[in-house]
Amino acid sequence: MSLVTLRRQYRNGETTPSEVMARLADTIVTRDTKTGAYLSHDLDVALKAAALADLSKPLGGLPIGIKDNINTLGQPCTCGSKFLVKNYISHYDATVIVKLKNLGAIPFGRMNMDEFAMGSATENSALQTTSNPRDHARIPGGSSGGSAAAVADGTAFAALGSDTGGSIRQPASHCGVVGLKPTYGRVSRYGLVAFASSLDQIGPLTSTVDDAALILQAIAGYDPQDSTSLDVPVPDYGVEIDLGVKGIRIGVPKEYFCEGIHSGVQKNVESGIRQLEALGAVILPISLPHTEHAVATYYVIASAEASSNLSRFDGIRYGNRADNPADIIDLYHQSRELGFGSEVKRRIILGTYVLSSGYYDAYYTRAQKVRALITKDFKRAFEAVDVIISPVAPTPARKINSCADDTLQDYLADIFTIPANLAGIPAMSVPCGTTAFDGSDSLPVGIQILAPHLGEGIMLRVAKAIEGLSLP
Amino acid sequence: MSHAHIDVRYVANLARLDLTESEVGVFQSQLEAILSHVESLSAIELIDEISIDAPRLGPMRNDQPHESLLPGAVLRNAPDQAQSQIRVPKVVAEA
Numbered sequence: 001m002s003l004v005t006l007r008r009q010y011r012n013g014e015t016t017p018s019e020v021m022a023r024l025a026d027t028i029v030t031r032d033t034k035t036g037a038y039l040s041h042d043l044d045v046a047l048k049a050a051a052l053a054d055l056s057k058p059l060g061g062l063p064i065g066i067k068d069n070i071n072t073l074g075q076p077c078t079c080g081s082k083f084l085v086k087n088y089i090s091h092y093d094a095t096v097i098v099k100l101k102n103l104g105a106i107p108f109g110r111m112n113m114d115e116f117a118m119g120s121a122t123e124n125s126a127l128q129t130t131s132n133p134r135d136h137a138r139i140p141g142g143s144s145g146g147s148a149a150a151v152a153d154g155t156a157f158a159a160l161g162s163d164t165g166g167s168i169r170q171p172a173s174h175c176g177v178v179g180l181k182p183t184y185g186r187v188s189r190y191g192l193v194a195f196a197s198s199l200d201q202i203g204p205l206t207s208t209v210d211d212a213a214l215i216l217q218a219i220a221g222y223d224p225q226d227s228t229s230l231d232v233p234v235p236d237y238g239v240e241i242d243l244g245v246k247g248i249r250i251g252v253p254k255e256y257f258c259e260g261i262h263s264g265v266q267k268n269v270e271s272g273i274r275q276l277e278a279l280g281a282v283i284l285p286i287s288l289p290h291t292e293h294a295v296a297t298y299y300v301i302a303s304a305e306a307s308s309n310l311s312r313f314d315g316i317r318y319g320n321r322a323d324n325p326a327d328i329i330d331l332y333h334q335s336r337e338l339g340f341g342s343e344v345k346r347r348i349i350l351g352t353y354v355l356s357s358g359y360y361d362a363y364y365t366r367a368q369k370v371r372a373l374i375t376k377d378f379k380r381a382f383e384a385v386d387v388i389i390s391p392v393a394p395t396p397a398r399k400i401n402s403c404a405d406d407t408l409q410d411y412l413a414d415i416f417t418i419p420a421n422l423a424g425i426p427a428m429s430v431p432c433g434t435t436a437f438d439g440s441d442s443l444p445v446g447i448q449i450l451a452p453h454l455g456e457g458i459m460l461r462v463a464k465a466i467e468g469l470s471l472p
Numbered sequence: 473m474s475h476a477h478i479d480v481r482y483v484a485n486l487a488r489l490d491l492t493e494s495e496v497g498v499f500q501s502q503l504e505a506i507l508s509h510v511e512s513l514s515a516i517e518l519i520d521e522i523s524i525d526a527p528r529l530g531p532m533r534n535d536q537p538h539e540s541l542l543p544g545a546v547l548r549n550a551p552d553q554a555q556s557q558i559r560v561p562k563v564v565a566e567a
Contacts, residue, residue, distance in 0.1 A: 091548065350506060353503075373519060
């Protein structure tokens with residue numbers, strides 16, 4: 001059920017937040033044992049909030065799952081890591097949580113994720129495995145895999161995730177739900193545990209496009225606590241969402257329909273594009289010539305920023321601390337060795353290397369310059385088109401543990417989502433039918449809409465039109 | 473960026489990470505594969521700017537007092553504490 005429908009039921013007196021919270025907790029017990037989307041939830045706190053819910057508020061009494069890297073007062077915030085399982089309970093609310101609470105929402109549940117948001121499968125969670133509710137042998141995508149899986153499984157009405165290189169859109173695509181990464185700076189990052197600060201954004205995972213607009217409306221806006229937050233007005237996203245696509249110029253980048261894309265994914269996305277054209281959209285071929293360099297650029301910049309951000313996890317102020325260190329340096333080494341999983345260590349080492357003396361210019365500075373070229377590609381493209389459409393991922397969800405040793409291959413699968421983060425533009429994933437893949441008859445496919453800087457309005461408008469299409 | 477070589481153990485030590493022998497071996501080949509891929513960036517003709525149309529980032533917020541984190545709440549997360557302070561091992565090396 002969507003948030004909009006649930007809100008209508010509240011207002012019609014058909015149910016109450018307390019009833020819904022109790023039912024939701026029962027549903028989690030019966031369904032989430034298999035899916036593993038929730039790391040924890042605090043029903044007592046949620047029931048108290050439900051009893052006091054103000055249904056006149058825009059999100060009054062609506063429960064929303066929270067990725068476990070967004071601080072929520074009194075709740076754990078493990079980031080899917082052993083480092084933060086002990087000795088960390090959030091003592092403040094992230095700005096997005098403050099905004100949700102002020103509008104009446106009930107943050108409920110801590111959703112599983114790849115450790116410190118590093119991964120595309122939620123296999124890197126140090127705490128538990130999450131499976132894809134569409135086929136439990138498969139990954140839900142990542143890193144916001146718990147958020148996407150819960151929405152797909154009906155154990156959450158909606159959830160927040162974070163997206164550094166596709167971590168909202170790719171799991172949304174794999175699980176068949178809607179996922180939206182806002183423009184960089186549109187939503188405050190205060191209280192989000194930082195992975196790569198120039199790329200991270202918080203956004204919604206929902207069952208409908210209207211719900212994504214509803215949550216974006218609630219969490220967007222300037223925040224003096226985040227110096228990268230944009231001090232520009234937030235438009236009413238409901239105004240244009242139902243206006244359709246007639247006359248909208250849609251760019252289709254040739255670089256996103258390349259070798260390696262699964263035929264079923266390509267067929268569904270092309271079917272969606274043809275149907276949009278039939279509704280009056282103008283389809284234009286475009287080129288984003290530096291796309292092939294996006295993954296390399298991303299892994300230099302994201303790892304560099306991660307190595308710096310994760311230096312705070314040293315065993316001193318919070319989190320894991322080694323029991324018997326010889327001295328303070330040994331305490332750092334042992335605490336980090338025991339607390340971090342392999343993917344986190346790999347990226348910290350890569351980031352430390354590309355920032356080290358003698359390599360900084362060759363790797364980090366060069367990657368920043370290529371990032372500028374990728375940004376310029378989009379700027380040029382958006383002079384001719386209003387939005388860009390592409391697949392979200394080259395293939396549907398793969399099987400769990402089927403890519404364990406080929407790290408580079410897993411990184412390359414993020415090729416279609418990473419460019420939006422590098423350019424700081426908004427992008428979202430909308431379900432685009434299903435296809436047969438690797439022994440499964442019917443796996444979700446996602447279509448990606450990319451829009452210019454602060455172009456969430458037109459992006460949601462196209463997304464809503466796609467939601468109404470008849471897709472394979 | 474002449475060739476992809478990384479001394480994994482040395483860099484891990486810079487990052488205050490201990491690695492097992494098996495981790496060193498696995499990371500060595502994985503990181504060299506990633507760095508080889510990254511070397512494709514060296515063939516690109518670059519432009520001077522690092523950022524195009526950099527959004528309005530980095531403003532300082534008004535210098536006004538506001539609520540801070542409460543010491544008691546912060547200390548509750550500390551692995552070890554004494555006398556309202558976080559306790560750590562001795563940080564002064566022997567002479």
